[in-house]
Amino acid sequence: MIKNKKVAKAFLILALAFTMLITACGNGGKNSTNSGKAGAAADGGSGNGSAALKPVELVMVFPVGGEPKDMKLVSDEINKLTKEKINATVKLVPIGFGAWSQQKTLMMSGNEQIDLIVSGLGTYSQDVAKGQLLELDNYLAEQGQGITEALDSLDPAFLNATRINSKIYGVPSIRDLAADYGITMRKDLVDKYNIDTTAIKSLDDLDAVFKIIKDNEPGIIPTVKYLTSIIDIYVNSFFDNLGEGLGVLPGYDNNLQVVNMYETPEYAEMLNTVRRWNLAGYIAKDAATSTETQYNLVKSGKAFSFISHMKPGIESQESRSTSKEMVSIHFRPAATATYNITSIMWSIARNSKDPERAMMLLNLMYTDKQFINLLDYGIEDTHYVKVSDNVIDYPKGVDATNSGYNLQMGWMFGNQFLSHIWNGDDTELWNQLAEFNRNAIKSKALGFTFNADAVKTEIAAVTNVQNQYKVALETGTVDPVSKLPEFNKQLKAAGIDKIIAEKQKQLDAWAAASKK
Amino acid sequence: MQSTGKLYQWIINIIMLVFTFFCVMPFWLLFSSSLTEDMELVRSGYAFFPNKISFSAYSYLWNSSSEIFRAYSITVISTVLGTALGLTLTAMVAYPLSRLEMPFRNSLAFYVFFTMLFNGGLVPTYLLYTNYFDLKNTILALIIPGLLMNGFYIILMRTFFASSIPPAIIESAYIDGAKEWKIFYRIILPLSTPVLATVGLFYTIMYWNDWFNGLIYLTDSHYYSLQNLLNRILLDVQFLQNSTQSGGRGAEIAAKIPLASMRMAMAAIGVIPLLIAYPFFQKYFVKGLTIGAVKG
Amino acid sequence: MQANSETSTLNSKQVSLKMKKKAAFALEMRKVKKYRALVLMALPGLLYLLINNYLPMLGIVIAFKDINFAKGIMGSDWIGFKNFEYLFKTTDAYIITRNTLLYNVTFIVLNTVIAIALAIMLNEIRKRYLSRIYQTLILLPFLISMVIVGYLVLGFLDVENGFMNKTLLPLMGLDSISWYSETKYWPWILTLVSVWKGVGNLCIIYLASIIGIDNEYYEAATIDGANRWQQIIKITLPLVSPVITIMTLLAIGRIFYSDFGLFFQVPLNTGALMPVTNTIDTYVYRALINLGDIGMSSAAGLYQALVGFVLVILSNAVVRKYNKDNALF
Incomplete structure (x- = not known):
């Protein structure tokens, strides 16, 4: 078999060649981090004032929902600023949300320069476990005091919540760091039928509201799903989902006893409600499969309401997204x-x-008003105009559809509380948000991050089971009486108990370490 | 061809008509829904004949035309270059492999075939092309990785060369003192128009529809092809269906997802140029086929 | 003694085999010199395959590692087959394997039979312009991506607004069907979509090789008094059979893969349909979407490729046994 031998030989040679390539690349990565660390030690306390700094280019990677036309203009403006402040230029690399996980994984596995990157988005603990992010504690102390100050002025618990094995690998943007829950409805219909919004205290109070809509407004669906299902997000008002929702803490406490959410009476109760709505025709028949977003459904006059998580200022935000005046009823308290x-x-x-x-650079993003506003809203007089000192609006002839820079992602770029206020929002919005964050119920497990490494196999299998049942149950498409037990049986077979046990073990260790 | 009965021809034509009808019908639905008023589609659904024709989706796209025209030109450039280069390389490998005199013929055939079964996976391929060939954010990234040659097309061509070109032709050319390159260029290629047209068309379709290379090798939307633009929206929709990832931030993204009719319109503008260009292509392609039949 | 002589003949056999191999190798090397033009011609393409396909293949080590980028790919810890576990340690392992295999076998058989039938019919049509129009139109579905197909299918099957429920079924006096929650329709729908999309492409390939058949064969057969049907059975099919064999073998090599668009986008990722739409690829996608583990995804790819590889080698051996010329290698 000459053929096989040849093939084998060729393989050997290739293997050698590639090993060399890969090790070279691996080493390269290591060297750069090492030198980086060495540099940090050497630089120490120096390095203030841009004159002493040699020029560098920093690469900043973040997700966007569609790249704005005028990205280049804004980035030029940003570079003028950063050149002056820290003698650095910034290369902005926006990546579409849909492509984010794919491109992030690839970029991080190679040697591409990435200096600042948005982390989280469901993969924080994996990214740390895979060694993709640097420990930030020293850098924060040296170059990032502005960040620590800004976050700690809210509540030190927030920055501490990011610690994995007592180290910080990411700093949260200053935004809504908690959520309350409720329903957002079309104001015109609420007014038309004199719906008493103060009477809404729970999901079960909504039947009466939906009935009015169903009876009087044929062609309008009383409620539509938000993200994947009717109660996809709403369940978080009852449970700390401890990461991905496989094993949760009821009531954000439960004495740190992890339970399976799908077996709790609260969850079963919610499913019964949703099922009742579905049978009564309050939910669209195609709710489980529709890919039309809640905003488009409301915008097109096909839907009346959706149940979601909230924050101060949600009403005007949702009104902008749906192009209809909306009213939001917050009926579950804020928790974090x-x-x-x-x-x-x-x-x-x-x-x-x-x-x-x-x-x-990151420090600028938490302290420099100009930098933040550039990232958030673009260039003054081109992408926005000042209505009053701190309130801004679109320039004449510009709106959401034709603006050259309309990211609407102030919640991502550092300290949102230093940004302008959009016309229509409360001028006190940032103070309200700060209060909202401070006063939110803090989960007893706040600061615990689950490391899924030991149970990856089970998570893979359980995720598939969830995919099969969750949406159908949470849109009331199937009967929970028979399907919920079936769902739980499948979850057990796929190993959810092992995940919960592992989570409990890690949570106990965390509690012991942080003396909770 | 031998003349055959009229009834026989009728039956065949009817079968083909029915089949082609089913092939074409869904396209009609695609265009009619892209011409349906935005809100109308959400309200009253898909119909072959919309109540009210509206070009609103297209006019919206026209407004962002600079982006779309650039994407069009990127698609055309990468398709033309990729097809030309790919077809040339493929023929240059397939022809020697079809010759019995080719040294290590069987081993090499296996070498080609093996690439169709195994691949190294995304990450190593990505590392190779970005770290060692610096393809990231260049137009070459849309042409070279993965698509340029396809083991399947090599085998397809090799089979054609081996079965449809009489060895006697090559032998006589040899005797006349022709060089291998000249034989290939002057005799083999002109005789092989059917397979060249077929494979060329396949490469064209492949390049035209490819979004994957753009997804992984481009972060700079400057080089986005049309399919990348279309795909971005679909990926965002998919992303929204995964609440763990979106971290409850879905709302802000959801606000930017276009309506179904818009998605249909975008799909339509992705297909239309190919549909327009394709019959021309097809003309040569069929000519190629008939020439092959006459000379075969 | 006897045993001894046996081993010795065996040895000598081995030796002679080795020598033969050596001689064959030397012969091939001599050919390289003589036919260097051919070798040179193939070189650029072969080099591309080396870079594009073979070099990254060594990355399969990732499937056996717990990747930590701080340590680099080579420096990461070996973890044996742990990355493969999730493919088998699930109650769905049987379902996804069964779905993948059954659908693929069905697709292979149906697509091949229909494509050949269409190709033969196209070749029989006397009016060239008609044949040309048909060829153009049946290839149309092949032009568009599966994602768009998903939208088209939704246009037909949408529960409230789809063409079927809104127009066709009422016309026939039937009740609406909630297509996206009834598993029983989907094996048919998916097969239909697969045929609709794939058959044109395959048909053109077969047509190209049918047209390539020398007319003399048919002329001779006509003189012998064979009718159309006999000519198709006795001439067309046998002469196209190498192409059919190759196409089928190639399809077998990909039997553990499934078209992600077909099984994910077309059913709109609907949970209720998963018993009949979940395949290895969709399972892997759903399993890893939140984990983003490259080790586990490499493992799945390797598993699919290995099974396909083994099956192709086996079926190629079978083909070889019956007809050496038709075998792939």
């Missing part, structure tokens, strides 16, 4: 868990060429 904080953070990637300068 690790997940609320670590879902959007900024981290310095392992591939950073200059972590100190990256931290300086």
